[in-house]
Amino acid sequence: MTDLSPVRFLDRVSPPHILTLTVMSAASAIPMNIFVASLPAMAVAFNVSYAVMALSISLYLATAGVVQVIVGPLSDRFGRRPVTLWALGIFLLATLGATFAPDYYSFMVFRIIQAAAITLTVIARATIRDMVTREKAASMIGYVTMGMSVAPMLAPAIGGYIEGAFGWRANFIALFGTGILTFVLIYFDQGETNLYKSSSFAQQFKTYPNLLKSKRFWGYVFSGALGIGMFFSYLSSAPIIGERVYGLSPQQVGLYLAITPLGYFVGNGISGRHAVTWGIPRMLLLGSILGLLGMVAGLISIQLAPNSPLAFFAFTASIGLCNGMILPSANAGLLDVRPELAGSAAGLGGALMTLTGAFLGAMATLYVDTAHSAAPMILFVLGIMVLALIVILWTIGQEKKQLVGFS
Numbered sequence: 001m002t003d004l005s006p007v008r009f010l011d012r013v014s015p016p017h018i019l020t021l022t023v024m025s026a027a028s029a030i031p032m033n034i035f036v037a038s039l040p041a042m043a044v045a046f047n048v049s050y051a052v053m054a055l056s057i058s059l060y061l062a063t064a065g066v067v068q069v070i071v072g073p074l075s076d077r078f079g080r081r082p083v084t085l086w087a088l089g090i091f092l093l094a095t096l097g098a099t100f101a102p103d104y105y106s107f108m109v110f111r112i113i114q115a116a117a118i119t120l121t122v123i124a125r126a127t128i129r130d131m132v133t134r135e136k137a138a139s140m141i142g143y144v145t146m147g148m149s150v151a152p153m154l155a156p157a158i159g160g161y162i163e164g165a166f167g168w169r170a171n172f173i174a175l176f177g178t179g180i181l182t183f184v185l186i187y188f189d190q191g192e193t194n195l196y197k198s199s200s201f202a203q204q205f206k207t208y209p210n211l212l213k214s215k216r217f218w219g220y221v222f223s224g225a226l227g228i229g230m231f232f233s234y235l236s237s238a239p240i241i242g243e244r245v246y247g248l249s250p251q252q253v254g255l256y257l258a259i260t261p262l263g264y265f266v267g268n269g270i271s272g273r274h275a276v277t278w279g280i281p282r283m284l285l286l287g288s289i290l291g292l293l294g295m296v297a298g299l300i301s302i303q304l305a306p307n308s309p310l311a312f313f314a315f316t317a318s319i320g321l322c323n324g325m326i327l328p329s330a331n332a333g334l335l336d337v338r339p340e341l342a343g344s345a346a347g348l349g350g351a352l353m354t355l356t357g358a359f360l361g362a363m364a365t366l367y368v369d370t371a372h373s374a375a376p377m378i379l380f381v382l383g384i385m386v387l388a389l390i391v392i393l394w395t396i397g398q399e400k401k402q403l404v405g406f407s
Contacts, residue, residue, distance in 0.1 A: 026151040028120035034159040038168035046104035063115035072347020087119035099172040129335040130193035138332035142271025219395030224330030225356035226388035232361030263317030267324015287325030294318020
């Protein structure tokens with residue numbers, strides 16, 4: 001960290017500016033859902049059912065989980081900058097392929113390859129750990145991931161407007177344009193920060209047991225994974241509850257869904273401002289407690305006003321707040337276990353978090369599928385939050401052992 005030169009904006013030798021890292025995180029989030037509003041039109045265009053067309057979201061997420069495992073070690077071996085530029089180049093080619101795909105199957109091939117974009121998130125986190133200490137890393141990750149909270153919140157609305165004005169393929173043209181601008185910014189601003197590259201993959205894999213055997217690593221991974229699981233559980237269940245319980249239209253549900261990312265935005269701001277002074281353990285603990293209290297309040301609220309959608313959706317901001325405080329610190333903590341393997345830790349940790357969250361989201365959908373009240377979803381999320389609090393307390397205990405010399 002001390003061997004790196006000072007940050008100079010638009011300097012290909014110095015570490016990247018925080019603006020560039022934020023753009024990287026935001027640009028990796030937009031491809032996931034910018035075309036959600038266009039799925040019905042795309043299903044008609046490709047002559048497939050809506051459910052089949054929706055696989056373009058779930059398969060993308062599954063592939064993104066695999067990509068994260070791969071690009072982390074690649075960046076430890078070859079450096080952050082070349083892996084980022086190559087991955088973004090692959091994404092751009094895949095986006096062109098998806099734009100002009102003549103049929104569903106060719107579109108899905110290119111869509112899966114688009115998951116290379118998740119590389120930007122992995123590299124951004126690893127780069128931050130290259131640059132600063134872990135508490136400062138939690139602060140920087142908090143600010144950087146604010147871009148990730150805004151991008152997916154605005155992308156579907158923007159994508160819907162683009163589709164309405166120019167057709168669904170225009171969404172992918174917009175993605176290509178965004179990718180080009182991101183590529184230019186990274187090319188001129190992302191200096192290499194991995195000064196201690198591993199000499200070979202064999203050498204790198206020999207050090208993996210030290211990472212995988214670390215109780216601290218798994219504690220941070222599952223602290224973050226359960227946080228993401230809360231969000232995915234809510235996101236997959238809320239549309240059903242909004243329509244069935246409160247009689248809301250899809251447009252109204254979309255508006256209420258924006259409440260949770262706002263909470264995430266605030267949580268990221270708190271992390272960015274206070275992670276250095278409060279420390280990672282305190283940030284994790286406080287985030288989990290606030291999330292737990294918020295959902296308990298939500299459970300009480302829907303009992304007092306059972307017919308009010310705001311009584312349910314307002315308190316889901318606590319899910320976002322909880323994630324905004326937990327995820328930056330969880331990511332910074334797992335990167336600190338083996339700083340020389342920051343890329344590998346970021347990739348593996350991110351994959352485990354994404355896949356665990358997706359699994360919990362699927363389970364939540366099955367759990368609330370026949371529900372006629374918002375209570376089952378809140379109880380499901382509360383269960384995850386209680387488990388997260390237990391994991392966080394255990395992880396804090398492992399940190400204390402580390403400080404006094406235990407492994």
